[in-house]
Amino acid sequence: MLYAILCYANEETVFAWSKDEEEAVMARLVTVQEPYARAGKLGPVGRLMPTTTATTVRKGKDEALVIDGPFAETKEALLGFYTIDCDTLEEAVAFCKQLSAVNPGSSSYEIRPFYVFRPGDLAT
Amino acid sequence: MTDLAWIDTTLAAARPRALGALLRYFRNLDTAEEAFQEACLRALRSWPDKGPPRDPVAWLILVGRNSGIDAVRRGARLEALPDEDLISDTGDAESDMADRLDGSHYRDDILRLMFICCHPDLPATQQIALALRIVSGLSVQQIARAFLVGDSAMEQRITRAKARVARAGVAFETPGVAERAERLSRVTTMIYLVFNEGYSQSDPKRDACAFADEAIRLARLLLGIFPSEPEIMGLLALMLLQLSRRAARFDAEGQIVLLEDQDRSRWNREAINEALALIEKAIRHRQPGPYQIQAAIAALHARAIRAEDTDWTQIELLYRTLEHVQPSPVVTLNRAVAVAKRSGPAEALEMVEQLVGALDGYFYFHGLRGNLLMQLGRNHEARTAFGRAIALAQSPAEAAHIRLQLDRLKADAETSLG
Numbered sequence: 001m002l003y004a005i006l007c008y009a010n011e012e013t014v015f016a017w018s019k020d021e022e023e024a025v026m027a028r029l030v031t032v033q034e035p036y037a038r039a040g041k042l043g044p045v046g047r048l049m050p051t052t053t054a055t056t057v058r059k060g061k062d063e064a065l066v067i068d069g070p071f072a073e074t075k076e077a078l079l080g081f082y083t084i085d086c087d088t089l090e091e092a093v094a095f096c097k098q099l100s101a102v103n104p105g106s107s108s109y110e111i112r113p114f115y116v117f118r119p120g121d122l123a124t
Numbered sequence: 125m126t127d128l129a130w131i132d133t134t135l136a137a138a139r140p141r142a143l144g145a146l147l148r149y150f151r152n153l154d155t156a157e158e159a160f161q162e163a164c165l166r167a168l169r170s171w172p173d174k175g176p177p178r179d180p181v182a183w184l185i186l187v188g189r190n191s192g193i194d195a196v197r198r199g200a201r202l203e204a205l206p207d208e209d210l211i212s213d214t215g216d217a218e219s220d221m222a223d224r225l226d227g228s229h230y231r232d233d234i235l236r237l238m239f240i241c242c243h244p245d246l247p248a249t250q251q252i253a254l255a256l257r258i259v260s261g262l263s264v265q266q267i268a269r270a271f272l273v274g275d276s277a278m279e280q281r282i283t284r285a286k287a288r289v290a291r292a293g294v295a296f297e298t299p300g301v302a303e304r305a306e307r308l309s310r311v312t313t314m315i316y317l318v319f320n321e322g323y324s325q326s327d328p329k330r331d332a333c334a335f336a337d338e339a340i341r342l343a344r345l346l347l348g349i350f351p352s353e354p355e356i357m358g359l360l361a362l363m364l365l366q367l368s369r370r371a372a373r374f375d376a377e378g379q380i381v382l383l384e385d386q387d388r389s390r391w392n393r394e395a396i397n398e399a400l401a402l403i404e405k406a407i408r409h410r411q412p413g414p415y416q417i418q419a420a421i422a423a424l425h426a427r428a429i430r431a432e433d434t435d436w437t438q439i440e441l442l443y444r445t446l447e448h449v450q451p452s453p454v455v456t457l458n459r460a461v462a463v464a465k466r467s468g469p470a471e472a473l474e475m476v477e478q479l480v481g482a483l484d485g486y487f488y489f490h491g492l493r494g495n496l497l498m499q500l501g502r503n504h505e506a507r508t509a510f511g512r513a514i515a516l517a518q519s520p521a522e523a524a525h526i527r528l529q530l531d532r533l534k535a536d537a538e539t540s541l542g
Binding site: 010011012013015016017021049050051052053055066067068069088089090113115 | 129130133134136137138180341344345347348351352357360394397398401402404405408
């Protein structure tokens, strides 16, 4: 079974870390990841940029709306995710608008740029 | 990380929101600061045993508010009774919950807290000191060390600035659209002042360098509560781009390394990528402003893998736009640099000569003028201009940089004689 693991934290606290604290935490995370990576079990691991870089595409009456900031509703659940390599934010927005148009169940797509922490090596 | 370190970081991160809300309740900065201080002390006592609360900010507001009320009541025996609505405004835990859910309060609370530090009567250094003390919660000692003054001198300066702010009165009603825009504009200026105080330091060990990171934290906070303001995106992007070059800006001896000579592999790519993402968001709004334009210029430098790849034509156009939005001789001087790169020194010198009236007392004016004259082979005039620049240098690093160019002139002269 493939599992997606989504990391939640208090952003203001995490961004108040000093460089030393940050590096210490990252080093400990890598240590935990290592055995799973060696066994070929670990897929891509990413670190999302701050929520201030987020853009949200929300289903509108006719066309989808583009809103600055992260997805903030608490009534809806996270049901899936994509990773995609786009040249511009515009391209990512266009992709989400297409998804939104063909999926009656979709409500919002949050677009967040991220750094590849580890590219991963899943076979499937 | 130990529990205590985590608690410290959490308290620091919670400060602007919690203190901003307490200021709204108590309408008095000293009372609010004391209440927040007391809440932090209680957090240090209770969180290690009971575990951290789910919402640390709400916890601190509730505890701070209760302890603040006690303090006001104790004080009331000696002083005049507080305002009726101050007491009734202290409500119950239920309304705290309501407040917690209402993000729009937080928004104006944080903005107000930042705004009281930008009183126009306060000189820039006092605005910076006040913001670092009140919003960021740095200690007086930390700020004093960064400004290279004694603790008591800084304490006095901050006390005076606070008194000035208190006399001015603080608007507690929810601001209208125009008023909010005005506050935002003043606050972004203040944040950029804090940034520059840190960024302009040539000694990486100087305490003030940390101000640049603090300014970025404040800008992220501000953008978090005003997510659709393209100028805040621009300001944050601009600061991230400038700071991305921190490791490459000075050599081992503390000498300035010019942009074109910097080792670009030492630029912080994470910061650059975050900035580029923010600029893309800002552009979608089609409301260009000075911070966005400056960020776009910095982004063109960041995108050039080698100095010779820099798109000077585009940079010149952006400076032209900036001149239009925010006319200033310094902007024109910067455009002249782009013109020199794009079309050669003669055209640039023509532009520069017209600025002598406005910029005769400005280090960079004479530095650039000397450099352009040198490129044109007018070495005697170049030497005079460099001499003027050295006399106006604000730091040893600036003076040393000009001396280097004078040395080059001297070497040229010797070669041509020999």
